[in-house]
Amino acid sequence: MSLRHGLLDLLAGEPMSGYDLSRFFSVSMGNVWPAQHSQIYPELAKLTAEGLIAQTGEGPRGRKVYQTTEAGLAALRSWLRDSPPDYSIRQEAQLRVFCLWVLPPDEALAYLARDRAEYVRHLDLITATIAAVDWGENQVRRSSRLSIEFGRRFYTELIGWIDWAAEQIAAGALQPGGPVPGLTAGARLG
Amino acid sequence: MSLRHGLLDLLAGEPMSGYDLSRFFSVSMGNVWPAQHSQIYPELAKLTAEGLIAQTGEGPRGRKVYQTTEAGLAALRSWLRDSPPDYSIRQEAQLRVFCLWVLPPDEALAYLARDRAEYVRHLDLITATIAAVDWGENQVRRSSRLSIEFGRRFYTELIGWIDWAAEQIAAGALQPGGPVPGLTAGARLG
DNA sequence: TTCTAACATGTAGCTCTTGACATGTCAACG
DNA sequence: CGTTGACATGTCAAGAGCTACATGTTAGAA
Structure with a gap:
């Protein structure tokens, strides 16, 4: 619905x-x-x-x-x-990331690089749209400006996360015996 | 599939x-x-x-x-x-946000406050999971640690965005004649 | 011993969603 | 005048996904 x-x-x-x-x-x-x-x-x-x-x-x-x-x-x-909001999210691309451990690390890195390129494209499109549209024209536009700002932040964050994940994988995080992701250099993040 | x-x-x-x-x-x-x-x-x-x-x-x-x-x-x-990844995302909760302009501003703010509470709950759950699990146990766990990190960042960003959006709405961004979101105080954001 | 809650697996009917098929209009270019 | 590409609206079959129904087991508490 x-x-x-x-x-x-x-x-x-x-x-x-x-x-x-x-x-x-x-x-x-x-x-x-x-x-x-x-x-x-x-x-x-x-x-x-x-x-x-x-x-x-x-x-x-x-x-x-x-x-x-x-x-x-x-x-x-x-x-x-x-009606109660449905807070669930469906995002195949991130489901795939869960499975990356079944690929050799170099392939996993190449995979993430492809994702990254896609997200950069997307972010560029959003940035261009933000610059091109007159967001003050009416209420729908104003409301859309709030929503598109979330898109901008979302893809920025997604790219940042990929860079972090790639670093982890490059350091051997997916291999048994390698560093545990999120515990780089012995210090827990965030 | x-x-x-x-x-x-x-x-x-x-x-x-x-x-x-x-x-x-x-x-x-x-x-x-x-x-x-x-x-x-x-x-x-x-x-x-x-x-x-x-x-x-x-x-x-x-x-x-x-x-x-x-x-x-x-x-x-x-x-x-x-197989080519499907980069599309389905997220009803954010679709609803597109429609917020049809509600009076105070109701829109209340709506976002409810969303925010939901996302804080979710973030807390993720934080607790990150702390509770031994992520080094096997490859699936290591891979999952990468994915859950994205969840942590995602919900953190989502909460930050809601705070920004609420500020905009409180300043009258959804009302005709009010400030255009993203152009607060005459200066374009990031 | 009886009750309850969690464990555990399934099915049926309906709606939503996708991808492919199908048809036709109009403007611009060569 | 013919062709191409964008405009424009639809249908149909198959598959994905959700809600509700349906059934039975086991451990632990009262």
Whole structure:
């Protein structure tokens, strides 16, 4: 039930088409809740049927523009207020890291280097977006600025962690008899 | 296809039952890849049928203990080596934050305070685990120490971000005409 | 001895999500 | 005028994942 609320939020901010939504997702909410167009279009149909959004315009090539209704906004508020947040996180890339010990250390290091490059790309994209967008334009933008700041910090931290982990592995932390990670030089971190 | 590899990894480290796995998940891999027992048991059956794990023991109350086979370990390595990582992240709690602008500022602040408490609880649990476990015992443990360190940093950062966001909202960042988040006092942050 | 809580394994039905398929429009370029 | 690429909307089948249901065991406390 998360996708629908993401859509309600975006369409409450400004009218958009399914196509707009699926592209916009990839640079905003998509960072914490990915969605393909094949999921978005049927959801828009359902939301329309339930009266939570309404088609308020059309454009060339069959383009349909939707907007959140009062009922939709109420549903969004009630979701935030009345349903308990799901604090779980799903992140395959970090699951893989758990398994790195099955690779020889040099391969594990190469693996982390690839991850790092990916995260740097991501961070660069975020930094560019922060610089490019006028975040004062409306409430959704202001709210998004708070969220994207978390993205910036998250990827910065992730890169920092990889550098630390790579150091540990290079020092033999994954090999039996090597130094225990987090206990480098006999002193416990943090 | 991620759960099966998580299981292969854990069962390569030490023999465990489905019950052990479902509990262990909640304090290790479950932090990045949650799984219920209702998903684990059928997956164990499939993995057994495919020869990637094998039942190597039994215990009271119908307890079945499994272990990853050579074929399973090979499958795990090949997953790490040959399949492209999925770098996407799913995190409902942060999706909700995108929507906070639909609530009045005081309610948004209360909302973040609840999130913060949850994350502090989580961080405390991680800190306690780091202190309690002997991370040098085997390779899986050493590898896990790297992963849990990321968890520690992640939740620390998350709490720091909430404090920043709350400050912004308190200063009126979500209200039209208020200060634009990230541009506090006219100076752009980091 | 009886009760309770933790141990232990499973199944069934439903929703969510993905990847592939499918179709058509329009603008710009050569 | 034909081609290409972006725009634009959809469907469908298969698999992943969640909630609830279902069953039985064992240790320890009262």
